[in-house]
Amino acid sequence: MTAQIWVFLGYFAVVFGIGWYSLRATRNETDYWIAGGELGWFTGGATMAATHTSAGTFVGTIGVMYTVGWSFGWVLLSIPLAYWFMVAVLAPRFTRQKELTIPAFIETRYYGKGIRGLAGAIILIATVVYIQAQIVAGGLIANTVFGIPTTWGMVGFTAILLAYTVVGGMVAVVYTDAFQLVVMGLGAVFAVPLALRQVDGLGGLLTLVESAHPLVFTWETMPATLLFTMGLSFFLGGIATPEKLIRLYAMKDMRTIRRGVLFSIIMILGINLLVFILALSAIVLFPSLSTGDLAMPMVATAVLPATLGSIMLAAITAAMMSTVDSLLIVAGSALSVDIYQNLVDPEASPRRRMWVDRLGIVVVGSTPVVLLLSGVGEGDLVQFIVLLFTALMAAAFVLPVVGGVFWPRATKEGAASAMVGGVTATFAWEAWGATTVEPVLCGFLVSAALFVGVSLLTPPPPASALAPYFESSTSRDSV
């Protein structure tokens, strides 16, 4: 127990240290929201991988694999494919003009403040719910490590996250993310050999896991449609979630982006494959858990020696915190830049803007824990919410972003209806659609139909909106 507390205190101390150091590196809004747009491949790639790897990876993914078997692992391939598409196809045009936020891109390309506010509102609401799910996971970890009530754990994590994110903005986020990625890597790298030693190595594990769960290596445990549409959800979400897109603006140039994303792909594949092996070990070592979500905490507390177990728990915490801090940046900028400064107070001085920026993060960061304390959104929903958030972002933003830089005929009205229609259709499928098909398919198709249909029915966009993204903006508007 003492070892656990020391590991955690040391870990928090490093995070705080980095956070406060970043205050000095944050001189203006560009530093605060996109780290000056000057990140190198290591920090850029590390923050992408750390942001992608959430409590969902260490608790949710392992839980699903514990329950349904290995075939779920194939969904992983959608992530590198999405990143590859993002770098090779989207980024060269998307980064021609750097913005501070994704809704700011929407305003530039779709020539309207209203549509920027709409994009900000969608991001704000979806992100607050996502943060909430991660904070719940944080509360459970605090309960395991420190023995304090989960509510106090949630409040404590929120306070720690706010402390460094509010102070140092994106600079603090990327440097703490790099450190947290190291913690996650260490956790996974140390845990796997120890877990394998208990089951006679990899060969022993594969034999034992098949006798405990005969269908584990077949395709029969999960409907093919669900597997495919889940992959589609992660692919589309990987392209268009704002916390990923904003990192394209934060990195220095295209060469840096290509290398950073390679680093990120290597880390994501490595960490996930190690976590998958841990899930197999859990099937053998703890064959009758009531829920798959307990598999990872069981490995951390019952398989690993105390110090390594606490590094593993720190890894889960790092996964959670490095995702939430990035979401705080995205939601905070949506509130203070895209909604408040854009629609309410456009004349604010730079000094006042910096204060509003920080206040925005405090507001979006405290909302989830206030909602949880008042009993809204409790429950064990981590992986479910991660999937729904990804689906919503995919349905709302893939077409307006990708279509925006490739199809000059795309209009403001087309993009706005794609966002609203995509979000509505995703929710509708979630509520009433077939459970063997992920809601993203319905949301994406509705979004695509509205994007193309409404764009063609409305007047073409002005040349000024196309200039940043198309070479000869005026002659190509009839594609």
Add this chain to the structure above:
Amino acid sequence: MNGPGFTFWGLFLACGLLLVGYVTWMIRAERDE
């Protein structure tokens, strides 16, 4: 039971192929710049 087949090893193979593909593409992109 005859051991895990393509479902298991294939995922590692696919990850490896993806990485090789990405690196090849990246080297070509940098050369063309």
